[in-house]
Amino acid sequence: MTIALDHIVPIPLKDRFSQRTSDVWNNTLALEQGAFIKIKAPSGTGKTTLVHILYKLRNDFEGAVQIDNTSLSAINDDQLAALRQQHISIIFQDLRLFPNLTARENIELKRVLQTPFYEAGVIDSMAEALGVSHVMEQKAGLCSYGEQQRIAIIRALIQPFSWLIMDEPFSHLDLVNTQKAAALIEAECRKRNAGFIITDLDEDTNFTYTKQYSL
Secondary structure (H helix, E strand, C coil): CCEEHHHEEHHHHHHHCCCCCCCCCCCEEEECCCCCEEEEECCCHHHHHHHHHCCCCCCCCEEEEEEEEEEEEHCCCCHHHHHHCEEEEEEECCCCCCCCHHHHHHHHHHHHHCCCCCCHHHHHHHHHHHHCCCHCCCHHHHHHHHHHHHHHHHHHHHHCCCCCCCCCCCCCCHHHHHHHHHHHHHHHHHCCCCCEEEEEECCCCCEEEEEEEEC
């Protein structure tokens, strides 16, 4: 599954971006499935905006996004739901967990949206790998932000995907937990021949990237 960006520019930020050079905004990119893509940029340059455009949460932009030569703007609600359930998974910067559900319930909701990609026991193996087994039955809203990030990572990995989109997914993790999370993400992507797009503020060595871009 190829994601192609053709001169996209967020309309609310158009004037700001007209005076700067970007690898992404107002440029042409073709991202091939299986690629590990890093997008680095300081705050305020549109990292989260880009993530929301790719996940079709925002339509206020010029240019075009195509998924396998189909315009994202042209797909209907049923096609969008299928795309999100089967091909594009996401880790939001604000996580978007249900605070009154347990960590396990948050993950299980995503696992059973359609025919499950993994059996329920994989939740426990991923939780053990990321060091959050002890909070699986705890309400997500009572977990620390670092624990919530790891829960959100598991939730994203428990579903099928061809692309994983991540918006600063390690911002509240220490080095050891970041390494554990990155290792699990890489293993899951390679298992499926999936690619990822990750946004962050700084350089890092968490992955061996196929390509790095600046906003």
